Amino acid sequence: MADRLNGTRILILETREEAQFSKLLAEQGAEVVQCPMFTIQDAPDPAPVEAWIRRAIDRPFDDLVLMTGEGLRRIMKLAVARGLDQALVAALARSRKFTRGPKPGKALREVGLEAQQQTTEKPTTEGVIEMLGKLDLNGHRLGLQLYPDKDHSALTGALSAQGAEVDTVLPYAYDTKAADANIVAAIDDMAEGRIDSIALTNLGQVRRLIEAARAHGSEAKLRAGLERTLIASVGPAVSGELTAHGLRTDVSPVEDHYFMRPLISAMAAALVDKRPKVAE
Numbered sequence: 001m002a003d004r005l006n007g008t009r010i011l012i013l014e015t016r017e018e019a020q021f022s023k024l025l026a027e028q029g030a031e032v033v034q035c036p037m038f039t040i041q042d043a044p045d046p047a048p049v050e051a052w053i054r055r056a057i058d059r060p061f062d063d064l065v066l067m068t069g070e071g072l073r074r075i076m077k078l079a080v081a082r083g084l085d086q087a088l089v090a091a092l093a094r095s096r097k098f099t100r101g102p103k104p105g106k107a108l109r110e111v112g113l114e115a116q117q118q119t120t121e122k123p124t125t126e127g128v129i130e131m132l133g134k135l136d137l138n139g140h141r142l143g144l145q146l147y148p149d150k151d152h153s154a155l156t157g158a159l160s161a162q163g164a165e166v167d168t169v170l171p172y173a174y175d176t177k178a179a180d181a182n183i184v185a186a187i188d189d190m191a192e193g194r195i196d197s198i199a200l201t202n203l204g205q206v207r208r209l210i211e212a213a214r215a216h217g218s219e220a221k222l223r224a225g226l227e228r229t230l231i232a233s234v235g236p237a238v239s240g241e242l243t244a245h246g247l248r249t250d251v252s253p254v255e256d257h258y259f260m261r262p263l264i265s266a267m268a269a270a271l272v273d274k275r276p277k278v279a280e
Helices: 019-027 047-058 069-081 083-094 102-110 124-130 153-161 179-190 201-216 217-229 234-243 260-270
Strands: 009-014 033-036 039-042 063-066 094-099 143-146 166-169 172-175 197-198 231-234
Touching: 009 019, 009 179, 009 201, 019 033, 019 260, 033 179, 039 069, 047 069, 047 083, 047 124, 047 166, 047 201, 063 069, 063 102, 069 083, 069 102, 069 143, 069 172, 094 102, 094 124, 124 153, 143 153, 153 166, 172 179, 179 217, 197 260, 201 234, 231 234, 231 260
Parallel strands: 009 033, 009 197, 063 094, 063 143, 143 166, 197 231
Antiparallel strands: 039 172
16 A cells, blocks of 8 residues: 555654655655754764774774674775775675674675675664674674764673674764754644654664753653654664653554564554545
């Protein structure tokens, strides 16, 4: 059914790769209101990233763990600028490669490489820890690509406890202040009843929404807006973050189907009363 969301306005909080989610919602007839949460920039200091690239080339890692597709793309961008891209790809080809879900797996394929394993069912830090916990990493040199605004100590600690020598790289940064005006406008839209549902696909979106609202004196307006807006969560991590802030989850996919398409189906069922009535 290509018109399940006809007549609805869905707010999505854009993070790394929400373009596909927006496309899927639009295909179902929704009017998608996009709110960029931050802009992505190269690491302010490229020197540590370049040094990591050179270490990877000089002594290829036994294992490589990629947390985001954006991370690998930013690494490759710098490698190209330094004339190191071919040597880096050749070095990474010698490593066992693991990804936190399909997005970094796609980035690997863009440079002609494949992951040995990815956490498709559980694309979280906990999922990565569980996946790698089944392996013998004792004495292994492990390259680990991280992403901003996240405490990665649980992951690095778990890998070190397994005997791995962990070499981390953080190849990009978020600029959140540039997007604050977008968030305040989205809060106004919800408070004034112009949004039928807000769709949340990662817990960072919840934190960012709350932080921006507080910074601009709009937290009361945000909570009032959410009271009249259907809150859709992609899964337990997002729902847990909502609960931590005293917010509810109205809609979530059925257990173990924590992906965009099942989320859209759940939203469509919940928003049935929002659709325009067809005259008989």
